[in-house]
Amino acid sequence: MTMKRTLYSFLYLLSFILYPVAYAHHSGAMFDGSTVVEVSGVVREFQYTNPHSWLLVDVTNADGSVTTWGFEAEGPSTLMRAGIRKGDLPPGTPISIRGNPMKDGRSAGAWIDAVVAGETINPRNGFAVIPAAE
Amino acid sequence: MPVSRYIVAVSLLLLFAMTPGLLVAQEAPGWLEKDENWAVKKVRLQAFGEQFNTAWDLYQFLEQAADGGETLSWQQMDEAAYDWSGIFTRTGGGLSFDPDIRGNVTTAQLTPAGAAARQRKIDQLAATGGEYDPISDCRPPGYPRWATEPFLHEFIVTPNQTWLVNEMVNDVRRVYTDGSAHTLPEDAYASANGDTIGFWTDGMLVTHTMYLYSGQYQRGTQPDYSDQVEVVERWKKVDGNTLEADYWVFDPVNLAEPWYTRQSWTELANDDNFLRIRYWDCQENQNNDIIITDEGTSQFPDFDFIENDAAVSTDEAVKNIPR
Numbered sequence: 001m002t003m004k005r006t007l008y009s010f011l012y013l014l015s016f017i018l019y020p021v022a023y024a025h026h027s028g029a030m031f032d033g034s035t036v037v038e039v040s041g042v043v044r045e046f047q048y049t050n051p052h053s054w055l056l057v058d059v060t061n062a063d064g065s066v067t068t069w070g071f072e073a074e075g076p077s078t079l080m081r082a083g084i085r086k087g088d089l090p091p092g093t094p095i096s097i098r099g100n101p102m103k104d105g106r107s108a109g110a111w112i113d114a115v116v117a118g119e120t121i122n123p124r125n126g127f128a129v130i131p132a133a134e
Numbered sequence: 135m136p137v138s139r140y141i142v143a144v145s146l147l148l149l150f151a152m153t154p155g156l157l158v159a160q161e162a163p164g165w166l167e168k169d170e171n172w173a174v175k176k177v178r179l180q181a182f183g184e185q186f187n188t189a190w191d192l193y194q195f196l197e198q199a200a201d202g203g204e205t206l207s208w209q210q211m212d213e214a215a216y217d218w219s220g221i222f223t224r225t226g227g228g229l230s231f232d233p234d235i236r237g238n239v240t241t242a243q244l245t246p247a248g249a250a251a252r253q254r255k256i257d258q259l260a261a262t263g264g265e266y267d268p269i270s271d272c273r274p275p276g277y278p279r280w281a282t283e284p285f286l287h288e289f290i291v292t293p294n295q296t297w298l299v300n301e302m303v304n305d306v307r308r309v310y311t312d313g314s315a316h317t318l319p320e321d322a323y324a325s326a327n328g329d330t331i332g333f334w335t336d337g338m339l340v341t342h343t344m345y346l347y348s349g350q351y352q353r354g355t356q357p358d359y360s361d362q363v364e365v366v367e368r369w370k371k372v373d374g375n376t377l378e379a380d381y382w383v384f385d386p387v388n389l390a391e392p393w394y395t396r397q398s399w400t401e402l403a404n405d406d407n408f409l410r411i412r413y414w415d416c417q418e419n420q421n422n423d424i425i426i427t428d429e430g431t432s433q434f435p436d437f438d439f440i441e442n443d444a445a446v447s448t449d450e451a452v453k454n455i456p457r
Contacts, residue, residue, distance in 0.1 A: 025302070026424050027353060029264020029431035030449075044439070049419040050412070051272070051302070056439050068439040070421060077286045077301060080408055104433075104449035106440055127284065129223060132401040134374030 025051040025074075030102055031110045037101040039069055043093040048086040050075040055089065055111060057097055071099045071111035078126030089116065162199040165338060165370050168378065168396060176234070176394065179380060183392040189364035189384040192392075193342035196366070200340070203333025206293040206311070215337035215371055218289035221409045222377065224282070225398035231282055231351035232395045238355040241393070248388030251358040259354070264431030267353050270424035272303050272416035274326035276349040278365050278383055280307065281397045282356075288411055289377060289399075296332070296339060301411050309341050316344060324361055339369040360387035375401035427451040
């Protein structure tokens with residue numbers, strides 16, 4: 001598993017060479033690509049859907065209130081290519097996640113990467129082209 | 135030279151000049167492998183396309199050169215040339231129609247109208263930092279943009295039809311290789327993927343597509359195409375996991391010359407057979423709704439994980455949505 005994660009981390013870097021950053025289905029105009037937000041919480045729901053998947057994370061604030069953040073990634077097939085399956089992130093899973101936030105102040109962003117149980121997962125790895133054996 | 139002979143000679147020249155596709159001295163180039171000499175080969179393939187006034191002229195020339203093409207049988211379907219099975223994705227090139235070139239440039243030779251249309255896109259991006267893509271609500275990307283879409287693909291060859299499947303919006307192009315002609319002009323109507331016929335020759339699938347909607351080769355600074363666009367493709371499986379296709383795009387509105395590109399798709403590793411073409415529906419998740427703003431950019435109107443988007447968002451496009 002760790003070796004697989006290492007491979008995916010390498011492919012994460014490769015993906016920026018091979019493909020432009022995400023948003024292949026709609027313009028990324030609503031996200032602030034120059035800013036990165038990082039939150040920690042627990043998975044509320046993994047909406048594993050086309051054309052985009054959304055990972056909802058409940059974050060407990062200093063005053064004890066909870067804010068739900070939504071992080072957008074590509075759809076299931078791209079996530080599968082990144083090694084991220086629906087069953088990997090069940091509700092309640094502790095997670096630290098980074099994304100480019102919305103420009104309009106809502107608690108949402110474009111998912112960059114996340115740390116789960118000490119391992120980094122990168123949804124954008126799914127754009128790396130790993131050929132089948134000939 | 136007697137006057138009568140002179141008249142005959144001039145008449146013959148005029149006859150050939152008025153018969154598109156016949157005034158071509160150069161033979162149809164066979165398949166040119168993409169290697170370290172690709173730049174030179176690409177110039178040759180571009181020049182070959184420029185000898186024709188229309189995509190149909192080019193297609194007819196290739197069809198005549200192939201003696202009408204070959205009839206395939208079901209017994210041939212497991213031969214390497216016709217076994218296109220597997221899950222593929224675009225090999226590279228990002229969202230650039232010409233995968234050889236990246237960034238805010240194009241290899242298309244644009245007409246003034248084509249250049250102006252592209253400049254409007256560039257100006258929109260400069261002014262607003264964003265844009266709106268019609269495919270955001272699952273409308274089809276259309277063709278020839280189809281070639282640039284980056285998700286999963288399947289390619290299914292049968293003797294009489296080849297299906298070219300794009301996972302995105304459940305998008306299937308059908309190539310009729312059973313000898314069918316195009317839909318008659320009086321019965322034809324435009325559509326996202328148009329009407330495609332083709333033939334096989336020497337392990338290559340040659341196609342002609344017409345009756346298309348206007349569209350854009352991609353978002354960003356990629357050019358537009360008109361509803362007069364027509365395309366000739368020449369597909370070939372070049373090794374065990376790579377499909378390539380020559381594309382000659384003709385568009386009298388936006389292109390001063392046909393635009394030649396070499397497109398490519400790679401079969402993906404799929405050892406656990408988990409990658410499959412699955413249904414694609416923009417309506418299944420509210421969080422994937424996209425609206426166009428007054429500035430012509432894109433916005434999420436209403437997340438299901440935020441109780442009152444209008445109260446939180448600073449974007450007037452979100453605040454002004456009737457609820």
